[in-house]
Amino acid sequence: MSVPERPREPEVGEGTHRQRLILLGAGIALLLLALHAFAAILLPFVVAALIAYLLDPLAGRLEAVRMPRGVAALLLTTGVVALFVLFLLLFYPLLLAQLTILVTRIPEYIGAIRVLITESLLWLADTLGPEVVDRRLRELAVGQAAGMLGWIAGALGALIGGGARLFNVAALAVVTPVVTFYLLRDWPRMVTAIDGWVPRRYVATVRLLSTEIDRILSAWVRGQAIVCLLLGAFYAAALTVAGLELGLIVGLTAGIISFIPYVGTLTGFVIGVGMAAVQFPTWYDVAVVAAIFFVGQMVEGYIIYPRLLGDRVQLHAVWVIFALFAGGAAFGFIGVLLAVPAAAAIGVVARFWLRRYLASPLFHDRSP
Secondary structure: OOOOOOOOOOOOOOOHHHHHHHHHHHHHHHHHHHHHHOOOOOHHHHHHHHHHHHHHHHHHHHHHOOOOHHHHHHHHHHHHHHHHHHHHHHHHHHHHHHHHHHHHHHHHHHHHHHHHHHHHHHHHHHHHOOOOOOHHHHHHHHHHHHHHHHHHHHHHHHHHHHHHHHHHOHHHHHHHHHHHHHHHHHHHHHHHHHHHHOOHHHHHHHHHHHHHHHHHHHHHHHHHHHHHHHHHHHHHHHHHHOOOOOHHHHHHHHHHHHHOOOHHHHHHHHHHHHHHHHHOOOHHHHHHHHHHHHHHHHHHHHHHHHHHOOOOOOOOHHHHHHHHHHHHHHHOHHHHHHHHHHHHHHHHHHHHHHHHHHOOHHHHOOOO
16 A cells, blocks of 8 residues: 655745745835825924934944943934024024015016016017017017916915925924934844844845945935035025125025035026026126026036045936936925935846846847
């Protein structure tokens, strides 16, 4: 009598590849769903996580000189809060005054730009002839320009009001420092816990990719923060010295938006030159304002950016711009904050798989 064969037990690791892919896809889908569902309340937590990430190296250095991690986290968090309060005490009244002036001057700016467009079209009609630039074309251009300017004014007013409400939200002022402290205190333990969740087969690869993502992201974030601060200070000081009425707010805005490559300088140039054309009676002063932004762009492109970032970042400007706009379109302001980390991670993983593909038989296969 033959003994029936025992069914073969699956070997360790057999069939787990598909399970890992399913778990990875489910985790990504769950993360995106959570971002979409809780976007309205995530701002303090995302800001706290970014601040904790920036301060983690400093906390590590303090911990290396035998300072307890909790004390280091409390000291650094208190320092950030103190700097923010100092900024509000020094600059908030001045910024509020300039914002008030801006809101009251918007109709004046719209009227002045309308007159400028009309005079420019009349000059074109005299130069090219009335058959090229007729009355209907002039009226259409002026009407469209007035509509666009009115829309920009409304959007600017909504942005200013939204920003004021944002900074008046108690959660951003109270919850963010608390969450920052706890994240900064427990950062090494969280990293160790996440490392322990990685399948043992892929630990070395995940650690390699994580190190590369951290290197690129930290270089970009810290370097770009310094770039924004330097450009904001330069534009604000230079435009104020040049006599532009709202030079402080225009310069700071251009500097802050400079984390989007080229967009900050271009936005500041358009706004600054437009305000200068309305305010100053001569084109010489307008040219001075334009020259300030040209100098700022040259200094950023040839001095600040190469020295602070150089080739360490490996984030192309077009990829960063796309990521920021895609994140903003998908998840709003939270998406903008998370766009660069996501872009850095996707770039590192894409280069990793590209290297594996170029070294694989699939790429080197020459068979017909």
